[in-house]
Amino acid sequence: NAGVTQTPKFRVLKTGQSMTLLCAQDMNHEYMYWYRQDPGMGLRLIHYSVGEGTTAKGEVPDGYNVSRLKKQNFLLGLESAAPSQTSVYFCASSYPRAPYTFGSGTRLTVV
């Protein structure tokens, strides 16, 4: 099925560990995004990309890095995880000015 696939779906990290979240889309969308969702705060934009090889900071970029080496993939990295990064992470993709298609999310717990 066409759409946005996020891996992994769940992960528990210890403080200081690193990890990479993978987002893959098969809709040939130019734009890709990483959001985090915390209770009562809606979705906040971490980083986004308007095309292969480009990335830009969103509202809450500190502690995260991203890469878009291929058009269909957008990777979100945590170099040294902190408990404040416990959240649900959503990837989305879209054409310019068009509705987003979201992945099903990654639930990350940092202990």
Add this chain to the structure above:
Amino acid sequence: SQQGEEDPQALSIQEGENATMNCSYKTSINNLQWYRQNSGRGLVHLILIRSNEREKHSGRLRVTLDTSKKSSSLLITASRAADTASYFCATDAGNDYKLSFGAGTTVTVRA
């Protein structure tokens, strides 16, 4: 900071009743979108309304936009148990296409 703010935070209605939720935003927009999120799932796009439009319909959904008041409303008519979800407004403002989401309205439809 979040561009859109939904009101109310939570809404409980009887099956068959209408549900109305509102979204206020702060700056000029290109378009405003509404999304639904079922518990533990990714967001699903419902409707997009452009800044030069005042009202749009999609099935049992009706969205209005008042750019002079910087506000939008989402009406769900003849609600069903399956409409139980969180609803988010998202605004597209600025040159880069990236949506800013509100904190959402949680709707519970009682049988």
